[in-house]
Amino acid sequence: MRNANRETRVAVSEHADNTAREHAEEALLKAGALQRAILNSANFSSIATDAKGVIQIFNVGAERMLGYTAAEVMNKITPADISDSQEVIARAKALSIELGTAITPGFDALVFKASRGIEDIYELTYIRKDGSRFPAVVSVTALRDAQDAIIGYLLIGTDNTARKLVEAEQEKLDQRLRDQQFYTRSLIESNIDALMTTDPSGIITDVNKQMEALTGCTRDELIGAPFKGHFTDPARAEAAIKLVLGQKKVTDYELTACARDGKQTVVSYNATTFYDRGRKLQGVFAAARDVTERKQRELDALSLTNEISHRIKNNLQVIVGLIAYEAKWTAAPCVQGYKTMQARIGAIAQLYDLISQSSRGRTVAVDAYLREIAKAMSASLLGNMSGIKIEVEGEPVEIDPERAVPFGLLVNELTTNAIKHAFPHGSGNIKLCVEKVGDQIELVVSDDGVGMKEKDSVKSPEKRGSDYVAIFVRQLGGTIVPSQPQATGTTVRIQLPMLLVPSGGADRAAA
Amino acid sequence: MAVILIVEDDVFIREIAEMMIQDWGHQTLTASDVDEALLLLRSDLPIDALFTDIYLKAAVLGGCDLARQALVLRPNLRVLYTTGNSITEKMKALLIEEAHFLRKPYTQHQLQDSVNNMLTA
Numbered sequence: 071m072r073n074a075n076r077e078t079r080v081a082v083s084e085h086a087d088n089t090a091r092e093h094a095e096e097a098l099l100k101a102g103a104l105q106r107a108i109l110n111s112a113n114f115s116s117i118a119t120d121a122k123g124v125i126q127i128f129n130v131g132a133e134r135m136l137g138y139t140a141a142e143v144m145n146k147i148t149p150a151d152i153s154d155s156q157e158v159i160a161r162a163k164a165l166s167i168e169l170g171t172a173i174t175p176g177f178d179a180l181v182f183k184a185s186r187g188i189e190d191i192y193e194l195t196y197i198r199k200d201g202s203r204f205p206a207v208v209s210v211t212a213l214r215d216a217q218d219a220i221i222g223y224l225l226i227g228t229d230n231t232a233r234k235l236v237e238a239e240q241e242k243l244d245q246r247l248r249d250q251q252f253y254t255r256s257l258i259e260s261n262i263d264a265l266m267t268t269d270p271s272g273i274i275t276d277v278n279k280q281m282e283a284l285t286g287c288t289r290d291e292l293i294g295a296p297f298k299g300h301f302t303d304p305a306r307a308e309a310a311i312k313l314v315l316g317q318k319k320v321t322d323y324e325l326t327a328c329a330r331d332g333k334q335t336v337v338s339y340n341a342t343t344f345y346d347r348g349r350k351l352q353g354v355f356a357a358a359r360d361v362t363e364r365k366q367r368e369l370d371a372l373s374l375t376n377e378i379s380h381r382i383k384n385n386l387q388v389i390v391g392l393i394a395y396e397a398k399w400t401a402a403p404c405v406q407g408y409k410t411m412q413a414r415i416g417a418i419a420q421l422y423d424l425i426s427q428s429s430r431g432r433t434v435a436v437d438a439y440l441r442e443i444a445k446a447m448s449a450s451l452l453g454n455m456s457g458i459k460i461e462v463e464g465e466p467v468e469i470d471p472e473r474a475v476p477f478g479l480l481v482n483e484l485t486t487n488a489i490k491h492a493f494p495h496g497s498g499n500i501k502l503c504v505e506k507v508g509d510q511i512e513l514v515v516s517d518d519g520v521g522m523k524e525k526d527s528v529k530s531p532e533k534r535g536s537d538y539v540a541i542f543v544r545q546l547g548g549t550i551v552p553s554q555p556q557a558t559g560t561t562v563r564i565q566l567p568m569l570l571v572p573s574g575g576a577d578r579a580a581a
Numbered sequence: 582m583a584v585i586l587i588v589e590d591d592v593f594i595r596e597i598a599e600m601m602i603q604d605w606g607h608q609t610l611t612a613s614d615v616d617e618a619l620l621l622l623r624s625d626l627p628i629d630a631l632f633t634d635i636y637l638k639a640a641v642l643g644g645c646d647l648a649r650q651a652l653v654l655r656p657n658l659r660v661l662y663t664t665g666n667s668i669t670e671k672m673k674a675l676l677i678e679e680a681h682f683l684r685k686p687y688t689q690h691q692l693q694d695s696v697n698n699m700l701t702a
Contacts (some may be wrong), residue, residue, distance in 0.1 A: 276666045373641075376666050380636045383665020384591050386686040391597035396690045398604075419686050422666055449691055 108226075115196075115206070115227040118213065123148035123177030123222050127421045135206070135229055137199035148177040149225050151198045154195035154203065161192070167470040170558055181223045193230065198500040205230040263357040264327075264337070267344070270353050272297045284358065286330035286336070297356075301335060302326040305581045314354045327358065379422060386419050410486055417482040418475065434474040435509075437464030440502045443481050447489070457497025458489060466502045467511055473546060477513075477566075478543035484515040486538075492519025494561060509568055512551075516561040522553065583629035583700050584608045588618045588647060590638045601689050602696060614638055615647045622654045630699055634685075635672065636663035645675035652677060653679070661699045663687065 096466035109116050115132035117126050125147060129142040136152060143152070150158055155175075162179035166172055173182050183190035189209045195203050206227040213222040232339045258265055264281040268274050278294045285292060297311060298304040306325060313320050319342040327335045391414050395407035420442045446459040452458050469477060481502060488500045503514040543550055548566035585602055589595035590613050599609045600685065612618035622628065631651050637643030648660045660677050665685035666675040672686055676682070679702070 342627045359585060376636070376641065380664075383685040384594060387594050387665070388591070388597075390686040390688055394601065397596060397689075409688070409690075412686075415686060416688070419665070419684075423684070450692070 094548065110448045113226075113228070113238070115229075117149055117225045117227070119148060119177075119225070120221055120222045123150065123181070123223070125149065125221060131352045132227075135198075135204070135227070136196060142199075150177040153180065157195055161194075180208075180225070181210050181212070184223060185220060187212070194227075196227065205234045209537070212380050222342055224309060226442060229372055255289060260401060261357070263359045265355070265357050266292070267295070267352075268297045268311060268354045268356070270315060272308060272354075278324060278554055284327050284329065284335060284360070285581055286333070300327055302328045310339060310341065310356075311354055314343060314356075315351075318343050324361070336361050336443065338364075349439060383420055384448055386415055390415055406490070410490075413447055413486060414479060414482055417478045420446050420478065426536070433468040434471055436467045436469055436504050437462070438478070439478065441502060443478060443485070447482065447485055452489065458493055459498075460485065460500045460502065462502045464502075467504060467506060476542040476545045480539060480546070480564070481515065483538045483542070487539075488515065488517040488519065488560065492517040492521075494520060507565065510548075511568060513564045514561060516559060518559040519559055521556065522560050582606045582608065584610065584627050585630045585632055585676050585696070586610045586612065586618060586621055586628050588612045588614070588631065588633035588637065590614060590634065590642065594634075598692065599636055602632075605693060605696070607696070614619060615643045615650075617638060618647055619650060619654075620661055622658075624650050628655060628658065630659040630661065630696075632661045632696070642672060642675055645647070645672065648680065649675070658701045658702070661695055 088519070091351075092182040102112055109127065111129070112131050112134055113127075115135045116127065116129040118127035124145055126145070128138065128143050130457055133139055142172045157337055158179050159175040162175035163171045165179060165182055168321045169182070169186075173179055180194070181190075192208060194206055194208045196206045197203050208225050211224045211226075212220050213224055213237050215221050235325070261278060261280065263285040265278045266274055266281050267276045272299055274292050274295055281287055281292065287300070289297075292300075298307040301307040303326065310320060310323050310325065313323070319340075321340050323341070325337055325339055327337050329335070337358035338361045339358050341354050344352050344355045346352055391409050393412050393415075397405050400408065420439075420576045423442070438499045440462045441464075444462050448456070448460055485500060485502065491578050492498060492500070498517060498519045500515070500517045503516070505512055505514075539550075543564055543566075546566050550562055551563035551565055552559060553563075585607050586696055587595055587598055587602070587673075588611075592613070595611055595613070599611055602609050610621050610626065614623060616632070618631075622631075631648060633647055635642060635644035636689060637647070640646065644662055644664070648662070651658055651660070660680035661678065661683060662680060663683045663685055664672075667681040668682075670674045681695055681702070683691060687695070
């Protein structure tokens with residue numbers, strides 16, 4: 071029984087030993103398979119050396135990467151011999167400083183940290199058998215025996231060429247981006263205008279140097295501050311931003327910038343909205359140009375215009391005064407002639423008014439000009455109580471100021487003639503009309519008075535008026551259209567060559 | 582009939598205007614600039630209306646300034662402006678409310694209408 075038990079224990083013990091051995095063998099098989107797999111990997115170079123650095127193992131990955139066969143390197147050279155010598159020297163120098171000990175340039179430099187138990191992974195340029203080079207990332211591990219003594223080193227390397235290319239490409243892209251940003255910034259900074267961007271609520275997000283000079287504030291002070299806060303009229307400045315946001319752009323919007331030291335500068339703003347790639351509104355881009363000199367020139371020109379206008383009108387007033395004085399001592403039948411003369415002078419004065427009202431004085435709006443003449447004649451010849459009314463109907467055509475003088479005097483003569491002779495009973499209507507007819511414009515002065523026959527009986531005074539009409543029509547290069555018989559009233563049609571200025575090509579003198 | 586102060590820097594225009602206004606039975610006082618006019622306005626002389634050119638010698642808008650000061654001195658004063666220049670927005674802002682306006686060159690009839698309108702308004 072006791073023997074039987076002992077046999078059983080022995081059997082159990084033997085069974086246990088066999089199981090442990092099987093496990094150990096299995097583990098060894100697995101570890102061996104793993105090591106073989108690593109050593110046979112074509113993607114890693116695995117180089118094992120002895121303690122002195124002489125290569126003992128050179129796997130297929132190393133053969134593939136470096137171009138040597140294992141036989142060509144094993145027991146012959148160290149990994150330092152297939153590495154960039156300058157890098158090895160540089161590494162030795164750097165490690166000597168880092169670790170405070172002299173490290174010999176050579177294999178020691180490659181494994182020194184690993185030999186001290188420090189994890190070491192670094193970049194190294196390997197040199198192939200054919201002399202070509204490639205960047206590698208090398209991981210170094212010390213191989214130790216059971217007593218922890220170093221028996222060699224394992225250098226596992228991966229070819230870093232692809233990553234280096236990507237990095238180089240990325241660096242190129244980064245440099246290109248930096249160059250582009252520098253170029254864009256240079257353009258912004260070299261602009262003579264003060265430039266800025268704001269967000270949609272009018273808060274400044276970027277400025278250039280000119281904007282700093284305009285406001286007397288630094289870039290840091292401006293960015294984050296409200297746009298409106300740097301102008302004499304903040305409400306108008308805020309309105310500018312709203313206008314841009316509403317209309318997507320504004321041009322020639324005048325504002326007066328107020329610098330920190332109180333200096334004011336009149337600027338003209340051109341601004342547009344700007345968006346990100348997704349078309350989402352980012353804010354407003356605005357360029358402000360100093361228009362101080364332009365404004366001064368405009369003021370000088372206006373001042374000169376006012377001065378000239380004042381002198382001309384005073385001179386005309388003197389002439390009208392002289393006529394008035396003469397009329398005072400003249401027999402009643404002749405007074406009307408003096409009045410007519412005053413009306414002619416008034417027509418010329420009206421023309422000066424219309425021209426001076428124009429910002430650039432290139433053209434005169436005929437319809438507005440006719441209304442002014444009618445108003446002046448009503449006041450000078452008819453008075454408030456008159457039963458004669460002058461009506462104006464005009465298409466928006468324009469004439470150059472040079473032709474406006476004879477044109478105005480022509481209208482004045484025809485209208486005066488109608489006032490004097492068409493309405494013996496003191497009431498009626500006169501109509502002044504200008505319209506485009508084909509390639510000409512037609513001036514029509516009509517009345518609903520007594521007609522030509524009765525007027526024809528009147529002799530000399532209106533003869534002068536008719537002579538003037540003929541002269542003015544010739545001066546304008548036009549023709550008088552023969553009158554058709556009509557039951558009542560008189561209609562005078564005068565066709566004139568196209569005096570128009572191309573539409574949109576001029577500013578109207580009397581809008 | 583009224584007493585009208587005429588302020589005009591051009592002697593001929595001023596005297597012709599004076600002659601016309603007197604012909605209609607009014608009395609006149611005259612001045613050639615703002616300072617002369619203010620001396621009269623500060624005096625005890627009766628003055629019912631001011632007829633002033635806007636552009637007075639060196640003062641581009643002298644007539645506007647004069648009218649404002651004149652109304653401070655004589656709140657019931659009637660005002661008739663005249664000028665040969667266009668009426669700008671700046672000028673409009675300086676004109677006295679309810680004042681009358683006559684454009685140069687004006688005829689005797691236009692002046693008579695304007696004076697009558699001013700005095701009867």
